[in-house]
Amino acid sequence: MKVMELLYVLFNNTRFMVGFGILLFELMLAFLGPILYPVDPFNTNNPPWVPPNDVYPLGTDRSGRDMMAMIFYGIRNSIYVGVLTGVFTIIIGLMIGLLSGMKGGIPDEVLMSFTNIVMIIPGVLLAILIITYIGYENARLELVAAVLAITAWPGFARGVRAQVLSLKEREFVYLSRLAGYGGLRIAFQDVMPHLATYILIMFVNYMNVGINGEVGLSILGLTPMNIMTLGKILYFAAITQSFILGKWWTFIPAGLLLVLLSISLLLIATSIDEVFNPRLRGM
Amino acid sequence: MVGLVLLTVLLATLIPQIASAQVKFPREETMFVTGAQWGPPSTWNPLSPSQTWGTASYGGFLYLPLFQYVPGLDMWIPVIGERFEFPNNHTLRVYIRPEAKWSDGSPVTAYDVEFTFKTSLELGSGPVAGAQIYVSGVKAVSDKVVEFYINNGTNNYFMFLFYTLQLTPVPKHVFEDAYKQLGGDIISWRNCGDTCSDTYTAPQVVSGPYKLYYFDELRVAYVRIDDWWGKDIFGLPGPKYLVHRIYLSNEQVILDLQSGGVDWSGIFIPNVWEFASYGVRTYYPSPPYFRPNQILVLFINNKLDYLRDPVLRKAIAYAIDYNEIIQKAFYGYTTQASMSFVFESLPQYRVYINETLAERYWGTPDAKVITNKTYAKQLLDQAGYKDINGDGFRELPNGQPLNITIMVPSGWTDWMLAADLIARDLKDIGINAQSYPVDYGAYWGYLTGATYVALLGWTPAPTFTHPWDTYRFLLDPRITPPTGNWGWYNKTGSTEREELVGLIENSSRAFSFEDRMKYFSKIQEIIYNDIPAIPIAYTVQWYAYSTRYWEGWPSQDNPWWTEVAPYKEYSLSLWGLFGIRQKGMNATQPSWAKPFDQGGILIPNSKLLEMLANVTGQQFETPAPSTTTTTTPATSTITTQAPTGHGASSQLLILVVIVVVTILVILGVRFAVRGRR
Amino acid sequence: MRPVYKYLLTKIFFLVATYFISLLIVFILPRAVPGNPVQNLIVSLTTGATSPELLNEYQRRLVQAFDLDKPLYVQFLNWIVRSFRGDLGVSTQAYGESVISLIAKHLPWTLLLLVPANIVAWLIGNYVGAYVAYKRGSVLEKAIVLIGMIISQIPYYWLAMTLIYVFAVNLQILPSGSAYDPTLEPSLTPEFITSYLQHYVLPFLSIVLPSLGGWMIGMRVIATMELGSPYIQYSNSIGVKDGIIFRYMLRNSMLPQVTGLGIQMGFVLAGQIITEQLFNYQGMGILLARALGARDYPVVQGVFMILIATVLLANFIVDLVYVLIDPRIRLGYKSE
Secondary structure, eight states, rough: OOHHHHHHHHHHOEEEEEEEEHHHHHHHHHHHHHHHSOTTOOOOSSOOOOOOOOOTOOOTTTTBBBBBHHHHHHHHHHHHHHHHHHHHHHHHHHHHOOOOOOOOHHHHHHHHHHHHHHHHHOOHHHHHHHHHHHHHGGGOOHHHHHHHHHHHHHHHHHHHHHHHHHHHHHHHHHHHHHHHHHHHIIIIIIIHHHHHHHHHHHHHHHHHHHHHHHHHHHTOSSTTTSOOHHHHHHHHHHHTTTTTTTOOGGGGHHHHHOOOOOOHHHHHHHHHHHHHOOGTTOO | HHHHHHHHOOOOOHHHHHHHHOOOOOOOGGGOOOOSSSSSSOOOOTTTTSSSSTTTSSOOOOOOOOOEETTTTTEEESSSSSOOOOOTEEEEEEEEOTTHHHHHTTBOOOOHHHHHHHHHHHHSTTTTTGGGGEEEEEEEOOOEEEEEEEOTOOHHHHHHHHHTOOOOOOOOOHHHHHHHGGGGGGGGGGOOOTTHHHHSSSOOSSSEEEEEEEEEESSEEEEETTOOOGGGTTTSSOSSEEEEESSSHHHHHHHHHHHTSSSSESOOOTTTTGGGTTTTEESSTTTSSSSEEEEEEEETTSSSSGGGOOOHHHHHHHHHHHHIIIISSTTTOBBBOTTTTTTTTTTHHHHOOOOOHHHHSSSSTTOOOOOOOOHHHHHHHHOOOOOSSSOOOOOTTTSSSSEEEEEEETTTTHHHEEEEEEEHHHTOOOOOOEEEEEEHHHHHHHHHTOOOOOEEEOOOOOOOOTTTTHHHHHHHHOOTTSSSOTTTTOOOHHHHHHHHHHHHHHGOOOHHHHHHHHHHHHHHHHHHHHHEEEEEEEEEEEEETTTTTTOOOTTTTTTTOOOTTTOOOBBBBHGGGGOOEETTTTOOOTTTTTGGGGGOOOOHHHHHHHHHHHHOOOOOOOOOOSSSOOOOOOOOOOOOOEEEEEHHHHHHHHHHHHHHHEEEHHHHHHHHHHHHH | OHHHHHHHHHHHHHHHHHHHHHHHHHHHHHHHHHHHHHHHHHHHSSSSSSSSHHHEEEHHHHHHOOOOOOHHHHHHHHHHHHHHHOOOBTTTTTTTTHHHHHHHHHHHHHHHHHHHHHHHHHHHHHHHHHHHHHTSHHHHHHHHHHHHHHTTTSSSSHHHHHHHIIIIIISSOOSSSSSSTTTSSSOOOOOOOHHHHHHHHHHHHHHHHHHHHHHHHOOOOHHHHHTSSHHHHHHTTTTOOHHHHHHHHHHHHHHHHHHHHHHHHHHHHOOOOOOHHHTTTHHHHHHHHHHHHHTTTHHHHHHHHHHHHHHHHHHHHHHHHHHHHHHHHHHHHHOO
C-alpha cells in the first residue's frame, strides 16, 4: 500500500519523471542497443579514426573500434558499477555509522578515527595498489565498485552518524530506552525508518559517485582493459590524444551521455528528497 | 581562513621565483627541442647514474667522448681523441687532440682520462662502471697519450673497446676536489655551476660546444660556447640556444608542434603525414618516415616450463600478422625485423645473416617470417595442442589450460594496439590470449621478477660490435633483467649452457668476417631452434623537425647524418646540429663528416676490425656487400573484415525505437499507478 | 568547561594517531606495488647501446644511494626522523633535487589555479544559490536551477577535454596548455602576466563551472530552508527591508557551506592530477602522477605527508566548529 502511494506521488512529480525518463532512456540504450546493433566493441578490424558516416554511425576510434557499439556496452557497465558502488557504500557506511552513533564514547572515537584514516588515504593510491595486486586478469567491475565504495563510505558513515546522533535525542528513542529496549532494537525499529529516505537518496547519490568515480579511475588507466565503460571510452580518447587531433566523435557523445546519466540520477535524488521532506516541497 | 593561510604560503613560495633573473630566448637563435627529457632535470654530472639530457649519456652536448661510433654510417668520429692504435694485443693507445681544451681554457689531458676511469670504477657509477671485468688498468703515458690494458682473464676485446674508446672524460681539476669533499655522494652532485644551489659549488667546466644556461620545471636551456676548441675542426653547431621543453604527456607537444613552438621533436606522432601542412617534416617524406632504432621483441617467458616448447613458439611466430601490426599499430613507420636478430635495416650489418640457414629454417634469405596461420595451426595440431574441453581454445598437450597474456606499458598506445593485434592473431590459431596493459613502474617489476607470461620489450640500439651485442643481450644466461636477457633464456643442460657462453665469449675475439660468421651462424642456429624471443619490427628514432626557423636538417635529401632523434645515446644527437643553420643562412653539409680517405675525418669501423685482426694475428678481409635484397612485404594488405556498421537509416531507426519504447514504458507505469488509485 | 577540554584532548590524541598510521600506510603502499625507483632509472639507459656490467653497477650503486637495501623499519624511521628536521629526502627521478624544493616549485602553480577557482566557484555559487532561493518560484529560479543541475554533473576532465578541443584546437583563440608561454620566465612583467592569464582561462573554467553548479544547488536548498525559519518570517511580517533579510539569510546559510569549503580545500592539492595532466600545468598533480609512475618514493611520501596533514587539520577544524555550533552534539557527549 505505502509503496503504491509512494510511486503515485513520485510519478506525478515532474522532476522525478524527467529524471526517471532520462535514466530509462539510457537503460534502453544499454539493453536494446546491443541487440539492435550487434557489433563487438573490441573489434579492431575497421579503419581507424573514421568520422561518423553511413557505415559507422558514430565513427571509429584510434584502434578501429566502433564508437556506437562502445557506447552501448559502456552505458551498461557504467550503470552496473554505479549500482554496485551504491550498494557497497550504503552497507558499509550504515554499519559503521549506526554503530558509531548509537554506541558513542570510545567505540565512537575509534570508529571515527578509523573513518578518518580511510578518508585520508588517497583513493588513487589505494586503487593502484589493489588493482595491481589482484592482477589485471582478475580485475572485474565488482572490484572497481569495491574500491570506489571504500573511498566513499567514510562520507556516508559520518552523515549517518550525524543523523543518528541528533535522532538519538528524540522522544521516541527515550521512550524505547525507558522501556528497556536494547541498542540494536532501537537502531532498527526507531532510528532506521527515519533514515530510510536519507538512505534512498544517498543510494542514488552514490550511484552517481560510482559512475563518475569509475570515469576517474578509467582515465588514470586503473580499470580492467577488457571491459568497456563510458570512462574507458574517455580514457582511450585521452591517451590517443584524439581531442587534440580534433576527433570529437571519440569523446563528445560518450561524455554527453555520461552527463545526462548523472543529471538523471541527480534529478531522481532531489525529487525523492522533495517528496519526503515537506519543507522542500514546491522547490 | 584556510584559504588565507594557503594564499600566504603560496605567495611566500612564488616570490623567490618571480624575483629571479629575467631569461628570454630570441626565437631565431633558439632551437626548441622536445621528447628527450620527460621528468624534472637531475644532474649534469657524467659520474652520476641519472643525468639530464644534454650531459653525456644521452644528448651528450656538454661532455664529449674520446671517439664516437655512428651506427647509421658505420664510422667513428675522433672527437677528443685524435687517433688510436694497438701497440700489442693487450693495449689500446689513445692520442688526445692537442687542441682539446676544457671550457675554462685548461687542456684536456691523459690525466683527466685516467682520473675519470679510476673514479668511475671506485664509485660504481659513471662512464666505466663495472669495467674492471674487461679493463685491467689505465695509464697516462704523457700529457696527451693514454693507454688502456685489457683484462687477460676475460680477454673480451669488444667490451674492452666499448668502455675505452667511448669514454667520456671529466675535468680532473674540478672533479677531484668535489670527490674529496663529497666522497660517494658525488653521484648526486648536480654540477649546475651558478644556475642552482648545490651540495658543492664549482663552475661548470665542459668539453663540448654547449654549457648549461638555465633550467626550471618546464625547460632546460643550453647556450653555445662560441670559442669552443673544436671550431676549427668541426665548425660550430647552428643554434645559439638549445632549449628542451619538458612535458608530462604527448598531447601538449603535438599542439605546440602544430603552432611552431617546437623545432626538433623526439615524440611519437600519430598520422605524421597530416602535419606536413604545419611545416613538420620527417627523415623520409614517405613510409617508413623514420629511421630504425632498436628491435621491438615479443618475449615469451623462458622460465615457465610449459612455454619452452619450440613448436609452440614457432607457431606463434607464424601466426603473427607482422604487416598488419606495422600498418595499424605503427602507422607504417617501420619495417619487419629478422628472426636472426641482426639489424639488417642498416646495410653494414646485413651481411651477418647466414642466408643458407635462414632459407632452411624460415624460407627467406633474411630470416623474416612470412605470416602463415594455416601452417601455425598445423604445427599445433601435430604437437598435441588440442581443444579438449570444448571452450574454443587449445590446451597444452598435458591437458592444462593455456592462456597467454601479453604485457605492455599502459599508455603506450601503439604498443597496446600491437599487443591487441597479436592477441587476436593467437586467438585465430586457437590459443587463448589477451593484451595486458600495466602501469609503467609495474611493467619493470614483472620483467625483473620473471612473473610475466609474454611481454613486449626491446633490444638496445646496435653498436660497433653488432650483432654480438644483441646476441649477448638476448642469450647470455649470466645476465638478468633489466640489464639483459629479458626472456630469461637459459639452457636446461649444463653442457649446452657452457657451449652457449663459450660461443658468446669466443665471438668477442673474432674480427675477420669468416671467423665471426662461424660463431654467428651457430648462434643463429640456436635461435632458430629454441626461439628465445620473437622479433616483430624495428622501433624508430622519433625525429620530426620544423622548417620554420631552422634549415639544413638531416633527411633523405640531406643524408649526411643519420642519428637524428634528440634522445640518442652519448653525443650522437649533437653532431647533426653542425649542419643546421638559421633559415636563410645557407646550411651546408659539414666537410669533416666524410671518411678520412675522402677528405673528412671519420674512421670506418672496418678499419678498427682490421687493426684488431692484425694485432691478434687473424686474417682480415672486408665482407662482400650483400647481394640479396631483403624481402619487402607485399603492399599493405590489411585483412579488414566486411565493415560492421549499419547504415545511417538504421541508426535513426534504433534511436526512434528506443525513444518510443521509453515513452511507452513511462506512460504504462503512470497508468498502472493511477489505476490503483 | 571540562568536558570540552577532555573532548579536545581525545580529539588531538586520535589526530596524532591517525596521522602516524596514515604515514605508515603511505610508506608501505608504494613499496607493495611491483616496481621500484632504481629500475625506472636504469631502464632509460637500456634504449641506447649499453653494457650489462655497467647497468649492474649502476643498479647496485643506486640501491645503496636510496637506502633500499636497509630493512623497511629502518627506512621508515629514517624518513620520519629526517622529516622532523625538515629534510624530506631527495627525489629519485630528479636526482639531486630535494623533495622540498620540488614541492616548492610545484605547489604555487596548483594553489594559484585551484584556490581562486574554488573560492570564485564558492562565492558565485553560494550567492546565486541564495539569491534564487530568495526569488522562489520565479522563472529565473527555475532556469538557474536547471543550469546548475546540468553543469554540476559535468565531470571536470571531460569538460577540460571539450574546452581544449573547442577553444584551442578548433577556434584556436586560447592556448591549450602550460601555465605560461615557455619562452618566458616567471617575472612581474606585463608580458608574462598576460601570457599567464591567457593560459589560465581554460583550466580555470574547467574547474569553476562544475564546482559552481554544485555550490549553487546546495546553497539553494539550505537557503530555502532558512527562509522558512521563524526569524525570517517575523522580519518579513514587520516590514524589514528585503535587502537586509537577504543578508541575514545569506550569512546564516553560509555556515554549513564554510565547513564544506574547508573539507574541499584539503582534497584540492593532490586531486587535480588529471586536470594538470590534460593542461600540462606544472602543479602538484603532475608531480604526484610522475612520482607514482616512476616509483619515486621520497616524492610520493613527501607529497602525501603534507597533503594528509592539511586534510587532517581541515577536518579537525571542521569537527571543532561542529561541536561549538551544534548543541545537540555537545549534549550527546555530556550524557555519558
